[in-house]
Amino acid sequence: MAKLHVQTTINGEAAEFLCEPQESLLDALRNELGLTGTKEGCATGDCGACSVIFNGRLVPSCLVLAAEAQDRSITTIEGIATGDALHPVQQKFLEHAALQCGVCTPGFIVAATALLNRNPHPTETEARFWLAGNLCRCTGYDKIIRAVLDTAAETRKAAV
Amino acid sequence: MSERTFKQVGTRPIRHDGVDKVTGRASYGADFSLPGMIHGAVVRSPHAHARIVSIDTSAAEAAPGVKAVITGEDIPETNAKLMLGEGAIDLHDIGDNAMAHAKVLYHGHSVAAVAAVTPQAARDAAALIKVVYDVLEPVTSVDRAMAPDAPILDDTMTTKGQPGANAPTNVAQRMELKRGDIAKGFAEADVVVEREFRTATVHQGYIEPHACVARYGEDGRAIVWCSTQGPFAVRDQCAAILSMDPANVKVIPSEIGGGFGGKIVVYLEPLAIALSRKAQRPVKMVMTRDEVFRATGPTSGTKIRMKIGAKRDGTIVAADASLYYEAGAYRGSPAGAGMMCAYAPYRIPNFAIEAFDIVVNKPKVAAYRAPGSPMAAFAIESVIDEIARQLKMDPIDLRIRNAAVEGDLAPYGPPYGPIGLKAMLEAARKHPHWTSPLGPNQGRGVACGFWFNAGMNSSASVTLNMDGSAAVVTGNPDIGGTRVAQALMVAEELGIPVERVRPGVADTDSSGFTDVTGGSRVCYATGMAVIKAAEDVREQLKARAAQIWKVDASAVKWEDGCAVPPSGVDKAEPMSVANLAAKLSHTGGPIIGRASLYAPMAGPGFGVHLCDLEVDPETGCSRIVRYTAFQDVGKAVHPSFVEGQIQGGAAQGIGWALNEEYVYDRNGVMENAGFLDYRMPVASDLPMLETVIFEVANPLHPYGVRGVGEVPIVPPLAAVANAMRDTTGIRFTELPLSPPRVLAALEQEREPVAAGANAAQAGRPGRS
Numbered sequence: 001m002a003k004l005h006v007q008t009t010i011n012g013e014a015a016e017f018l019c020e021p022q023e024s025l026l027d028a029l030r031n032e033l034g035l036t037g038t039k040e041g042c043a044t045g046d047c048g049a050c051s052v053i054f055n056g057r058l059v060p061s062c063l064v065l066a067a068e069a070q071d072r073s074i075t076t077i078e079g080i081a082t083g084d085a086l087h088p089v090q091q092k093f094l095e096h097a098a099l100q101c102g103v104c105t106p107g108f109i110v111a112a113t114a115l116l117n118r119n120p121h122p123t124e125t126e127a128r129f130w131l132a133g134n135l136c137r138c139t140g141y142d143k144i145i146r147a148v149l150d151t152a153a154e155t156r157k158a159a160v
Numbered sequence: 161m162s163e164r165t166f167k168q169v170g171t172r173p174i175r176h177d178g179v180d181k182v183t184g185r186a187s188y189g190a191d192f193s194l195p196g197m198i199h200g201a202v203v204r205s206p207h208a209h210a211r212i213v214s215i216d217t218s219a220a221e222a223a224p225g226v227k228a229v230i231t232g233e234d235i236p237e238t239n240a241k242l243m244l245g246e247g248a249i250d251l252h253d254i255g256d257n258a259m260a261h262a263k264v265l266y267h268g269h270s271v272a273a274v275a276a277v278t279p280q281a282a283r284d285a286a287a288l289i290k291v292v293y294d295v296l297e298p299v300t301s302v303d304r305a306m307a308p309d310a311p312i313l314d315d316t317m318t319t320k321g322q323p324g325a326n327a328p329t330n331v332a333q334r335m336e337l338k339r340g341d342i343a344k345g346f347a348e349a350d351v352v353v354e355r356e357f358r359t360a361t362v363h364q365g366y367i368e369p370h371a372c373v374a375r376y377g378e379d380g381r382a383i384v385w386c387s388t389q390g391p392f393a394v395r396d397q398c399a400a401i402l403s404m405d406p407a408n409v410k411v412i413p414s415e416i417g418g419g420f421g422g423k424i425v426v427y428l429e430p431l432a433i434a435l436s437r438k439a440q441r442p443v444k445m446v447m448t449r450d451e452v453f454r455a456t457g458p459t460s461g462t463k464i465r466m467k468i469g470a471k472r473d474g475t476i477v478a479a480d481a482s483l484y485y486e487a488g489a490y491r492g493s494p495a496g497a498g499m500m501c502a503y504a505p506y507r508i509p510n511f512a513i514e515a516f517d518i519v520v521n522k523p524k525v526a527a528y529r530a531p532g533s534p535m536a537a538f539a540i541e542s543v544i545d546e547i548a549r550q551l552k553m554d555p556i557d558l559r560i561r562n563a564a565v566e567g568d569l570a571p572y573g574p575p576y577g578p579i580g581l582k583a584m585l586e587a588a589r590k591h592p593h594w595t596s597p598l599g600p601n602q603g604r605g606v607a608c609g610f611w612f613n614a615g616m617n618s619s620a621s622v623t624l625n626m627d628g629s630a631a632v633v634t635g636n637p638d639i640g641g642t643r644v645a646q647a648l649m650v651a652e653e654l655g656i657p658v659e660r661v662r663p664g665v666a667d668t669d670s671s672g673f674t675d676v677t678g679g680s681r682v683c684y685a686t687g688m689a690v691i692k693a694a695e696d697v698r699e700q701l702k703a704r705a706a707q708i709w710k711v712d713a714s715a716v717k718w719e720d721g722c723a724v725p726p727s728g729v730d731k732a733e734p735m736s737v738a739n740l741a742a743k744l745s746h747t748g749g750p751i752i753g754r755a756s757l758y759a760p761m762a763g764p765g766f767g768v769h770l771c772d773l774e775v776d777p778e779t780g781c782s783r784i785v786r787y788t789a790f791q792d793v794g795k796a797v798h799p800s801f802v803e804g805q806i807q808g809g810a811a812q813g814i815g816w817a818l819n820e821e822y823v824y825d826r827n828g829v830m831e832n833a834g835f836l837d838y839r840m841p842v843a844s845d846l847p848m849l850e851t852v853i854f855e856v857a858n859p860l861h862p863y864g865v866r867g868v869g870e871v872p873i874v875p876p877l878a879a880v881a882n883a884m885r886d887t888t889g890i891r892f893t894e895l896p897l898s899p900p901r902v903l904a905a906l907e908q909e910r911e912p913v914a915a916g917a918n919a920a921q922a923g924r925p926g927r928s
């Protein structure tokens with residue numbers, strides 16, 4: 001079967017690629033577009049390492065077909081920082097040492113960004129349940145949750 | 161040494177590799193590609209135990225896009241042995257595990273591999289390979305493996321350490337340790353508790369699947385890019401398995417997405433080299449999560465009988481135990497380490513312990529964080545909890561009474577140096593966690609844990625740049641913040657800001673030989689090499705200053721990051737690293753400091769964990785409500801990453817205790833090879849994990865470091881089970897404490913007759 005031609009928007013810029021009909025968005029991002037910041041941990045939607053924001057909604061890109069990206073807008077980890085300025089979530093992950101091996105980190109940062117977009121001041125419980133779709137095996141989540149809550153606290157302070 | 165004050169060690173700078181990791185730029189195993197690269201796929205056994213009758217690869221070879229097909233014939237069997245990590249490994253087994261020859265020994269065992277122009281073409285071609293099997297009965301428990309009529313995995317296996325046992329067996333080895341007279345000891349005991357425990361097969365669960373790219377050239381040289389804990393280990397294993405000279409194999413480690421011991425032995429790398437050799441193209445291989453579960457890791461399922469005797473005042477007088485550890489398909493379970501760790505936290509005058517290494521039709525076990533120790537600790541810490549209950553003693557008081565202190569002999573021989581175990585127990589007893597009230601359906605548990613911490617071979621080099629900045633290079637992939645720790649050491653020794661030290665991980669051509677990132681050894685042993693390499697730079701700088709001042713080098717002092725001249729030298733002012741670096745070209749050229757060493761086994765590591773657990777009596781579902789971990793780390797070089805290691809280890813141990821297990825069907829097929837059904841802790845399962853760091857300096861290390869990463873996975877199994885006993889009144893002796901098992905036991909308590917069938921399935925927990 002011929003490859004499909006997909007035109008989409010990725011991190012605010014027009015993008016196009018060819019893909020197999022059965023190809024996942026994750027594979028297209030990594031293999032067709034070279035956006036390897038989005039990671040594959042399971043390819044079954046269980047680990048969250050491949051999290052992207054798809055038309056404003058947090059999704060595991062391994063469970064989205066690449067062809068579904070046609071005319072949609074996608075934010076990946078590569079689009080979280082603005083220019084050379086890190087997003088506050090990224091900065092807080094660094095300050096709190098909220099990563100060890102770092103392979104789950106892109107997924108966590110995308111998911112945490114999506115959380116704060118929707119709910120700028122989550123409680124600890126809300127943050128824990130929102131991020132329950134992202135597996136981390138190194139940290140026990142303590143410093144990750146602190147980084148997310150500290151980001152929220154700081155933006156609240158900035159807003160006052 | 162303990163009086164040394166540090167300027168930078170002990171601070172919390174942002175890690176140098178951090179920005180790459182929060183922006184997605186960091187390159188992991190599967191992120192690397194080469195021009196002309198093709199893709200490999202592995203054909204895996206659908207049977208847990210079978211003889212390979214024939215393999216027909218002709219249809220796959222003829223399939224579109226296929227460039228190479230390999231089977232066991234392409235990976236010759238070898239008898240080479242290799243020192244690796246914390247013991248010698250048998251390359252025959254590693255090779256046969258990477259690609260089966262005569263038999264397949266577990267579901268998922270590799271039997272052939274294909275390389276093709278796309279991953280899909282490789283997978284499609286792999287499906288065309290026809291393997292005829294003579295299916296045999298699988299052996300999936302130590303009990304079945306030891307039965308007189310058990311199917312034998314390896315006809316040539318006899319029991320090492322059991323003289324006169326010459327019949328083929330699945331028991332690869334028996335080991336023992338003894339001290340004193342256990343008959344006399346138990347005779348003196350006022351209370352004796354004996355229980356039998358079981359733990360399930362569990363996986364390291366790193367989020368990044370195994371991945372590599374290999375390129376074999378016409379010159380007979382291979383380059384491997386891969387995610388590994390030990391680039392030199394990968395080099396030497398691949399060379400031995402493929403009969404190559406290690407000088408012709410170069411391994412370039414990527415960033416590593418977790419390992420926990422599971423990324424030391426090779427799985428894909430020799431296959432990728434063999435495929436590349438045949439195809440004359442670079443070959444990429446990446447495992448699926450399903451393959452990771454079925455064919456890598458895990459650690460041993462175990463059965464442990466543990467008997468302890470104590471006097472009325474709580475003094476332990478005797479201990480006797482038998483440890484049965486599954487090795488998976490080939491010999492080499494961590495039973496011996498479990499045996500040496502079990503009694504390590506306590507002074508026990510009379511003990512015996514035997515350990516059995518037993519092969520079963522499951523994946524060949526790999527190292528997993530403090531290999532062998534958590535299961536042994538689960539057994540002894542549960543029994544000690546039971547003794548405390550029978551004596552009506554506070555379980556921490558009982559442990560304090562028996563805690564090993566400096567000068568006591570470790571069960572495996574040598575006397576302990578300074579250790580912080582007793583001080584931690586005393587702090588735990590006073591900690592607000594231990595004294596706070598519990599809510600309804602909540603219980604509290606305590607447990608101790610021990611790990612040796614390894615030393616071994618390390619090399620490091622420190623390059624001083626002309627502007628006074630520096631680079632430090634080692635051969636240890638950074639799994640949890642070791643690069644920033646190494647930069648702190650260089651910064652400390654040279655008196656320059658840590659931000660001006662660039663730490664890096666080099667390939668096997670560019671770094672001095674270094675053993676694996678494992679055994680909690682990087683900050684200790686490689687750290688020692690880094691400190692010595694930085695001292696080497698400092699000594700050379702002092703010599704350059706002496707040259708400038710025209711004095712003897714021995715007269716130059718080093719203070720606060722400056723070379724200081726002896727008094728009375730005309731116009732001589734102290735010179736900083738930057739001052740001296742600017743003059744390198746005129747004083748003899750660049751400076752590289754280097755060090756290589758074999759570090760002795762590090763300082764013993766102990767931890768004490770407190771756990772509060774709440775059980776829902778309607779569902780058997782439990783939740784950790786509070787958790788505190790005390791650990792003697794010697795010296796915390798970067799406290800945030802030390803805390804992170806402790807928290808991460810505790811979380812893995814909690815997962816092991818509560819939910820994680822390989823579930824097998826009667827054919828030896830794992831039924832839950834995915835993250836949905838192999839249930840690791842997620843953020844909503846855990847509370848904040850409090851850490852309390854103790855620093856009892858390790859005299860073997862210049863800063864007192866003793867290694868941190870492995871100890872924290874040891875206590876949680878028992879800390880959780882003891883909390884479960886506290887709230888339910890039921891002594892669970894089998895892990896995991898998953899909701900169905902807990903509910904069955906609770907129902908048996910409520911209605912002993914009606915729920916009998918469920919309880920039998922749940923491992924017959926008994927009220928104590």
